[in-house]
Amino acid sequence: MASLDNTFMRSASPQFSDDGDDSGMATLPIGDVSSYPQSTTHTYNPQRANYLPEKEKDYLKGRNTCAFWILVILLIILTIGNLALTLTIVGILRLGRGMQFMELVPEADTLARNMDARGSSGAMVVESTEMDVLTEEAIKSTGSHEGDDEAKPAAGDAPRASRLYLVGLHVKIAFLTICWVYFVWMLLVNGEKEVQFVGLTVPMDGREVQISSEPFVLLLNGPFHQDAERMGGYYLFVSAGTNGSGDVWRVPVVRDLEKSPPHTLRQSFIPPEGGVIRLWTNMSSGIFIRMGVDLAVFDEVHGVVYATLILIILYALIIWDVVHRTFAAILMSTLAIGVLAMLGDRPTAQEVISWIDYETILLLFSMMIFVSVMSETGIFDYAAVRTFQLTNGRIWPLIHGLCFVTLAISAFLDNVTTILLMTPITIRLCELMKLKPAPVLMAIVVHANIGGTATPVGDPPNVIITSNHFIATNGVTFLTFTSHMATGVIFVVVQTLLQLRMLFRDVNTLRMAVPEDIEKLKRELHIAPATEQPQLRRQLKKLSTRGIVNRDEYMRTLQELESLYSIRNKPLLIKSTICLAFIIILFFVQSIPSIHSISVAWVALLGMLLLLILHNVSNMEEILAKVEWATLLFFAAMFILMECLSRLGLIRWIGVQTERLILAVPSHYQLAMAIIIILWVSALVSAFVDSIPVTTMMVRIVVAMAQNPKLTLPLQPLVWALAFGPCLGGNGTLVGASANVVCAALAQQRGHIITFRAFLRFGFPLMLGSVLVTTGYLLLAHVVFSWH
Known part of the structure; x- marks a missing residue:
């Protein structure tokens, strides 16, 4: 058996550098791959990995x-x-x-x-x-x-x-x-763990590498990217066992290797007897990668227990307002890194920083500045007055109107962008109508998450699902996705609006103070004779449930508002409208796979920069003071925390248990059970854990079940269940979706506090109702009528 010293090359060639985990792939010509030896089976030297002797x-x-x-x-x-x-x-x-x-x-x-x-x-x-x-x-x-x-x-x-x-x-x-x-x-x-990487050529017909019969973590560094799924369908396949007999890890590969920066991915393996892994690719010219093996693997059960405890502590700190949620996230993310260090898997500082999703941070930062500048025009106050006029000052038409507008916008724009645009208008309207802003804000953020479910571009989980190459090439197109999801969203919207009306049967609970005409009716009811009481009760119920206001008071308030609130800066409004149109147009353009060349975050940044240029901003400190820095820090800390929980094995454990439950059901009930389990597990987990790692994990399970010949499950119903779960589950808690956190931060900036417990009491019952309705819809459409 040949040694890998002949093929695992260290940096002898000037075309390959081994200075770090992210170096060495950008200048490697693909034509040079054939020059490396193509042995069939090789022995990996454990001392060159992170091998630990027994002593x-x-x-x-x-x-x-x-x-x-x-x-x-x-x-x-x-x-x-x-x-x-x-x-x-x-x-x-x-x-x-x-x-x-x-x-x-x-x-x-x-x-x-x-x-x-x-x-x-x-x-x-x-x-x-x-x-x-x-x-x-x-x-x-x-x-x-x-x-x-x-x-x-x-x-x-x-x-x-x-x-x-x-x-x-x-x-x-x-x-x-x-x-x-x-x-x-x-x-x-505990010091930082450093794993030795070595070079390896993977031909199309594959190669086998002898590593270890003990559990290990395989690290691959190469032209891998999360968007590679939509860039041609090239993969690197890794399997534990000879001839690919074990579970296959499919890694998407970027087509243009010379222009792709290298990325490092990791996966845990429990090899069969012999400790052999097999690598192959569907690229005819082969691929050159760098591989590292970590043999110091901790027990996954211990990792899951630690991850669960960290998550419980985090939510205890937030629910009972022990500390601010941003401080709680920073503390728990640091504690999670400490747990990884205790288990011998302490990440490097560079690795921790790479866990932060800078696309989301950049999107939030850019849109916060954009909305703050746009608010100087007075457009939000003016829109609030016009909405007050259109609804004749009635409460429920106002709330329904705001919810439907939010639904329509969030179906095509990112939920965070939608909330950044709708929150200032909603707060101003509530102040004008003397309503409590928090319940109305929670209603629109719930509808933003529901509306984002309808299209592939409305919510990040949908983007992850539709970007998967296997899903995209098996009948899940933009039109198919929208038709199936939008139909279910209609049922969810009806259920949510009915549940809102039941939740606030007495509309006076939405008011900051009970109107004088209602108080007068209550006094009259106490002293009126028995013959007049039924009529007075009917009038009182009409005013209390419908939110009808006194006509004279409405006209007086409208005239006062029209005199106070108008457009203050029309030139700036025109400039802001041009920049907003630019952002919206590019949002649509970037969602087209064939011309996907710029991310949503870059679109928002470019629109924000254009607005600052046209506005000729001189006081940058004043602009930056309006950015919610605590919210940005919260997201950064949560990204690190979720990656730590993933490293501890919590996400993987949830996926494995979900798959086992489905496989344990008799075959004629497997489709119904798969829909129910995928929907409810992804919804409940996404209410407490960030939806992006949950969706990434569940996509693999859905694809594996659809490809499993023993199950014969159709792909599309599983995809719809997975798309509904994380999007609707985000309505369960304040930290369940990015839009929820942004809305709470903007409300707090204006003096209106939305606590975790208040959102939990409001959103969790709505989330349960919407998931229950979605379960009935999916079972009826795909189990009874086989729409797929």
């Missing part, structure tokens, strides 16, 4: 065990110290009633002024935080009876509330300190 494994195991117990001791010391400090403070507060005048709680008059200021600002808080509750209790408890002995027992409530707050504060600080100590220690004692 070194035992050493690492002992070092990690020692680190673990040191960490446990530190955690115990920190916990005891924190409890001692908390008990000391509580004991001090119990020494006497005079301690209530300590400056732990502001004075009553200061609290009252703060509450009045907050109430008069027009800001609506969806759900009070713990401090708000404590503050209101402190106001009530202190009262105005400072010298009255009878009031003294009640005055003790303020220190009691302060003690609870202090206990919670110290518990939070202790917990976060524990997390900090943990990942600091893990990063100190």
Whole structure:
């Protein structure tokens, strides 16, 4: 058996550089591939991979065990110290009633002024935080009876509330300190993993490489790209076992090798007896790649457990508002890197940075600046006044109109762009009509996610699905996708609107204050004789459920609004309209596969730059101050966290369990079960985990099931189930979709808080209802009537 020293080349040729993981492929001529040896079977030298002898494994195991117990001791010391400090403070507060005048709680008059200021600002808080509750209790408890002995027992409530707050504060600080100590220690004692890469020529007829009979992670560096699926259908195939007998890893390859920068991909393998992997390609000229093998693989079960715990902690921090969601994402992403380091898989800094999806960050950044400049024209205020006029000031026509406009726009534009355009108008309308903005904003963001489901370009999961070469070449065209998905979206929209009407049966719950005419009717109902009460009740129900306003008040408000809000800068409006038209046109153009040469993020950046040029911006600091930097940091941290969870094996584990469930069902029920499992698993997981890695994982499962001769499942119903799941699942939680986070950030910028719990109570029931309706639609269309 020949050695790979003859074929795994290090950088002897000036055409190939081995300085890093991302070097060496750009200048390699494809014609030179045939000059490399074409042996059939080769032996991979484990010492040139990340091979660990048994003694070194035992050493690492002992070092990690020692680190673990040191960490446990530190955690115990920190916990005891924190409890001692908390008990000391509580004991001090119990020494006497005079301690209530300590400056732990502001004075009553200061609290009252703060509450009045907050109430008069027009800001609506969806759900009070713990401090708000404590503050209101402190106001009530202190009262105005400072010298009255009878009031003294009640005055003790303020220190009691302060003690609870202090206990919670110290518990939070202790917990976060524990997390900090943990990942600091893990990063100190575990270095970055570096895997040796070697060159390898893969011919069309394939080659086999002897590696190891132990589980390993295979790393490939070459002309691979996520958009290569739509660029010609060339692949590199990798299988564990001789003659491709194991599961096949299909890696899309860019056609023009000389112009493609190299990318590094990784995949876990459990080889059969003999430890042989086989590589082959469908490119007639072959392909040159660089390959690395990591034999220091941790137990995937342990990785899944750690990933689940990290995810639970993240959502606990966000749900109970322990810290800001951006800070929580940064903490948990760093903690996840610490867990990877503990398991011997610490990534390099360059690798961590590469996990951030800069396309999404650039799109958000560009559209935030664009919308902020466009708002200077007054167009959003003007559009709000005209919408108020068209709906005659009625609440439900207004909400339905906003939802339908959002649906139409999000079907063809990115959801984030749609929300960036619709949120300022919605908030202004709510302020004009004295409505609580948060419920209306949540309604439009739910419809934005639903509308994006209808077309291949409306939502990122749909782009991932339709970009798959196997799916695109097996009957899933733009027209086919839109016809099947749009039909289901119609049913989902009807269900969502009906559920919204049931959720807000009393439209007064949407108002900031109950109108005077309704209050007057309620007073009359209390004193009216029994014969007149039925008629008064009917009038009250009509006003409460339909949201009808007094005609005289409506006309007076409309005249006042028309005099106050008009277009302030018409030249800038014309420039903004030109730039917006440019962006929308290029959004449509870039979605055509044959001329796909510019991404959505680049389109948004070019449109934003054109607007700044035409506007002749001189104060750049003022423009940058309007960017939601916390939102951009949140997305960056979440991208890193999701990649860490994927490295820990959580995403793969979910996919494997899904596939096993479907295969365990009798054959005549497999289509129905596959639709149900794919739809519900992808929806529920996408409500809590970013939809992009979930969709990427589920696409592989769908394609594998469609190609499995034992199942004989049709492809299209599985594709529709997968497309509906992540898009609708994003409505379940605040962090389930990018549009949700952007909407909450824009609302907070204008003083309206949308908390995680408020969105969960609003969106999760709607998500369950929409997925349930979609399940019925897919089963009826494809199991009963076989539309596919």
